[in-house]
Amino acid sequence: MEQRISFVTLAVSDLDATRRFYVAGLGWRPELDVPGEVLMFRTGEHLVLSLWDRAHFAAEVGEPTMPTGGGLAPITIAHNLATKEAVDIVLSIARRAGADPVVDAVERDWGGYTGYFADPDGYRWEIAYNPSPIGDLVLP
Template sequence: MSELPSRLTAVTLGARDMPELRRFYRGLGWEELPSSDNNWAGFLLGGVLLALYPVEELSAEAANGAPAPAGWSGLTLICNVDRREQVDSAFAAAVAAGATAVEEPVDRSWGGRSAYIADPEGNRWEIAWAPGVQLDARGALIALGG
């Protein structure tokens, strides 16, 4: 292969407290892969793997041992929902599972509706509904726009 394929197969979050982060994502009702433990954990989400890996080990591999940034990294993960009203119910469910409310659900100037939460380690998630977004049966994004 002479080029990088245009695909995203996994997102890895460096975890400072693996047991707590695993507990949070299981608390959302997400099924953890059977091979998961406190050295590595995975959740298959609509065709993309959400991986959790101890931050020190991830830093050694991906950042030449540089320390992980404190606070928000500037990265936001997005979970699109099928209908506008699902933003509110998904937001409430995430907060009930232990997420921190960052921004309550609001209608956006771009025509959609979204809210922001943070997991126990501050990783930001946007829960969004956007006109024209099409998801397949797994929840994978298959089209964007009208």
């Protein structure tokens, strides 16, 4: 098997709220939008973020084990940027889009600068500046 990821799929409880947040709030353009079912965004050269209505997700994959609204999903999605200033700008955009909570960026022990925001289902996005070779690897 090749070492790559093609899709990251997250189950969402309210696809309309998810659409408003990502499309109207963050300004993303969907590659596929099937109302009531799925919303897909190209997020890399060969990577798609798929936000799937929870019922449709459960019908194909199985019932999610994390209860809605009960704690944090044990996953983060990272969006890396080339500067600390860009991190602050993206966190401001997320705040204006209605992200809750938004955790302001801070200097990290490992040398980076990161903050977080939550989408309408509570999935945490890490907005990061990572001044290391692995950080450079993920920048466009």
